[in-house]
Amino acid sequence: MTKAMLIDLTRCTGCRACQVACKQWNDLPAEYTVCWGCYDNPPDLSPTTWNRIAFYEWEEDGQPKWMFRPVRCFHCTDAPCVAVCPTGALFKDYNGFTAYDESLCNGCGYCSQACPFNIPRLTDMDTIKGKANVTGKGKSSKCTFCQDRVHNGLVPACAKTCAPGAIQYGEREDLIAEGKARVAELTTNGHPEANLYGENLLGGLGMMYVLPKSPDWLTQLDKEQNRGNAPIPADPSYQLVNFWQNIFRPLGGIAVGLTTIGLGINFLIARRTIKLEGEEG
């Protein structure tokens, strides 16, 4: 059965309990951060922060508005990171979420580049300016859907701890129905743009949002206010990664194979004919 989480952003109070619960369960140390003029803390995801609350504010009808958004892996059904992962470290779990086996990761970083939501982060063990990885040592990291809890019949740490009930965990189908009902309620109750994000995107997201505004509008707001760059594109897409993984590799093998066969044929013919000429001469 496909499990999922539904995060109702109209219910989130920004308490960051999920952020703490995530760190606690997954044994992730706290980070030193500085105040940079926003409530976001830490300002970005990192190898030791798999879930964080992004804070957004805007003015509407002369009223200040606030929104809090837990940013973490969306666990796409057709996950680009799984498609590009060359080691199998990222894979789809039978429960539907995007699981991760750190021991298999070789730190290539393709996942961090393929993800349309900018989620996976790399521990670069040997870095220049915190960006480039000199020796190639490092590991990817991201939210694992608490795979160790879910497989043991427990609720993911963030959902377990969420006080206002903004994060719900359960069967995906049930959550979609619930999300739709909530959206219907919101649209008639002062949030005309409310929508359910992720029902069908990338094969269906394993972590869906109830959004009070359109995804594009929120992505734009994120660009303006957020240092972490956490887009929620209305239509996340990735063509090239599929192309390279599935089409080119066999072609490359064929090219090398044909070359070898051609050389073999040349060898068989040239060895016979040219030897004879040498003897004649």
Added chain:
Amino acid sequence: MAKKMKGAMYVFSTTQRLVHWLIVVGFTILVLTGLPIYLDSPIAQGDSGMLIKLWHRIGVVVTAVAALFYVLFDPKRLVVDLKKIFTWGGDDLGWFKAAPGYYFLGDEGAMPEQDKYNTGQKLWYVTVVIGGVFIGVTGLIMWFGRGSIPPGLFLWAVFLHSVLAVMLTSFTLVHIYLAVMHPLMKEGLDSIRFGYMPEEYVKRHHAKLYEELKGKEGN
């Protein structure tokens, strides 16, 4: 000026030969470490994968040092080489027509006169130079660019890097085969090992170079 050897012509300088064999070492490391990455082999997983990635980078350094050697220590011959490989004419078309007869049957009757590098060798050399630059640039993008360049560019670099790797590897197979296994190319292999090529061989297979070298001797 090069040392004289009776009945032989000096065709590759010490620097050129050193550069060639350094590239052999570097490229071998690159192919051996690149192949498991390309094939998603289990040995490219986890910690052994990191070791493979490290050695791939070491291979890059060896190859880059080789290229740098050529630029620093024999720039004159590098420029001559580049001029020769980017000069194409009617004789090259003739070479393509005569090549099957020559390489399969040893029939050199229809082969037009060639310079130091015949058409096939020029094609190989051009592929190495241009392909080398592009595979180097895409590799550096993957090595140092993550996080500071757009993700789309990174993924394109990964893709192009693989395409170029297949091209260069295939052509390298042809290169090694011709040098080591083909019955007619022993002189070529010897020339890149010792620097000299028999005068008779130069005259028959690289007639334009023969004229050029003879002309210099006359002066």
